[in-house]
Amino acid sequence: MARYTIIVDRMSDWKWPMEGLNLMTAETFLTQTGKARNQTTRVINLCRNYKYLSAGYYCSLLAEARGQIPMPTVADVLILQEKNQYSDSLPELDAILNKTVKRLTEPPEGTFQLTVLFGRATDSRFKKLADVCFDIFRYPAMRLEIRFGSRWKIHTIRPLGLHQIQEEEGPIFKEALLSYTRLRKQPSGERPPALYSLAILVEPEEALPPSDQAALDRFIRIGQSMRMEVEIITRKDYRRIPEFDALFIRTNTNINHYTYEFARKAEQEGLAVIDDPSSILHCTNKVYLHEILETHKIPAPRSRTINRANFGPELVAELERDMGYPIILKIPDGSFSRGMYKAENAEQVLRHGAELLEHSRLILAQEFVYTKFDWRVGLLRGEPLYVCQYMMSGKHWQIVNHKADGSFRQGSFKTFAVDEAPAQVIRVAKQAAALMGDGLYGVDVKETEKGILVIEVNDNPSLDHGVEDKVIKDTLYRSILEEFIRRIETRH
Known part of the structure; x- marks a missing residue:
């Protein structure tokens, strides 16, 4: 099944390969009934006209009503109708434009037009401008009219229909479309093309990342066997988020941090996200955790x-x-x-x-409640996935002993099958995780003479090869990838 539906006014407008795409006319899309309406989750609306109450307008409107993710959205359609609707965004774009022109050895001599196709500029010198413009205005094709007065300014931004894309821009449109939809021609004899795409966000220089390279490699390898393309991305790939079906954050999260912006952006774009913004917001604040555990009478220190x-x-x-x-x-x-x-x-x-x-x-x-170890119960969608004991660092009261010189020392660990852990530990961990959502959580629990006490609920639990996967091996990675696929397909 194609992951993208392309809508055109006339089939003759389409001059590019159709492999991997579901191409249909606006008339067909608007008159669909039953299950046929929900065959794909993403819709690229390339109608000739997006004016209010036009076919292009209704294609985006009905896609949203059907639970699909259109480009452009109805909000995007309306914002480019009149210049006063988007003028607040022009100063940022004008600043990028003027900074770019200053660096050119052969700057434009007067008014010129720049076409932006899925965020790609037809004039590669204006790559940054096209990136930001596409991030603000989610149109598959736009044309900017740029004029010079006391400084360079964007005079207008207009959406383009396919019939307005010039012949010399055709190859750029094709390449930009393939890049955005992540479609590539499959060489004969190779594995079937991926059905899903997952971005894993990492911070390469992080001292204590939640997943080591060996674990990330297993996500990639096992993803291939499940027809899921897994790609490692970093913070510089923020504007590429819409290219993927799902986002998995494998760097330490916080509210005042780019990871939260990635999670919000991905959720807004309709991706399946772990850690989702709500989990980051709630799990990273210990005051919130204290209040909610107390409210629901979950045992804690x-x-x-x-x-x-x-x-x-x-x-x-x-x-x-x-x-x-x-x-x-x-x-x-x-x-x-x-x-x-x-x-x-x-x-x-x-x-x-x-x-x-x-x-x-x-x-x-x-x-202060001292124990030689904390139980860590990893839960996915409310069900326990793995159980570990994290030992306190030697001659220290914490699992990680941070030194004044910036170095650190971690305690050892033991990994257990879920049914080997105390039933009370699992029960209380499930209760605590349920208060946060249905994502991937690591609940830290102490087993004391007074009973079971919840210490923390982590939204970004460690998944290291040889530790959390020591008992269930590749099942750990497969279970998480299966959950992403379930969430992606639920959006159809």
């Missing part, structure tokens, strides 16, 4: 939210009375044992608390 406004000796005395020493102080968005202190007395609580409160209005104080 005694904790208290500290407000900068009332932090002082009186509050410290209350903490001492309620929790005793040592007391753990946590900044809400810390990870991998960072952003927390163990305070042994009132002076340390005041000093470390004041330091953390410089960065966040609220922090968390928590009773």
Whole structure:
């Protein structure tokens, strides 16, 4: 089944290969009934006219009504109808335009036009301008009229119909279309073409990435066997997000971080996303976690939210009375044992608390509960996938011991089959993960004399070869990829 439907007014407008595409006229698309309406999830609307209440307008409108993802969307259709609708975006584009022209050895001499086809400029010197223009206005084909006064300015941006693409622009259109839809001609004798595409976002220089290279290689290899093309991307590939069916974030996440922007962008573009924006928002904030666990009566260490406004000796005395020493102080968005202190007395609580409160209005104080290890239960869509014990780093109270010189030392681990772990650990982990969503989570649990206590719910749990996959091997990677495929197909 083709992943993309291409809509044209007349079949004669189409002059390129059709392999891998579902090509139909606007009339056919608008009059579809039953299951035929939902055969593909992505629709590229290449009608000649997008004016309000035209066939082009209705193709995008009905695609949205059918749960499909059209390009352009109805919002995009309307925004290019009148210049006053898109004029707020022009200063950013004009700045890029003028910066580009300044660098040219042979700049334009007067008014000129630039055609942008799926984000690709017909004049390669204006690549950055085309990238940003396509990111703002999601049209398959646009033409910019550029004029010079006191400085270069974009006078108008108009959508193009296929019949307006000039003959010399045809090869660029074909290449841009193939790149955007990720279609390539399949050489004879090779494996069948991929049905799905997954981008895995990584940070190459990250000291403690959630997945090592060996694990990433297994996602790629196993994806091929499942007809899923898996590609490793980095933060520079932000504008390529719409090219994929799904996004898997395998770098450490945070709200004030590019990973959150990637997740939001992917969700807006209709991709299946793990970690989704909601999971990042909630799991990365320990104050939120404390409140929601307490609200739903999930067992956790005694904790208290500290407000900068009332932090002082009186509050410290209350903490001492309620929790005793040592007391753990946590900044809400810390990870991998960072952003927390163990305070042994009132002076340390005041000093470390004041330091953390410089960065966040609220922090968390928590009773110290020492165990030789934390249970980590990895859950996918609410079901346990793997179970590990993460040991505390040698002669240290955390799993990761961060040194003053920037180095770190991690504790060892043990991996178990799910049915080998204590039933209570699994039960409480499932309850905690369910509060966050149906994604991929790592729930950290302590097994104490007082019972099971939830420490954290991680939206971006570690998946390293030889650790989390030690028991179930390739099933770990296959299960996650199967979940992505399920989510992609659910969008059809």
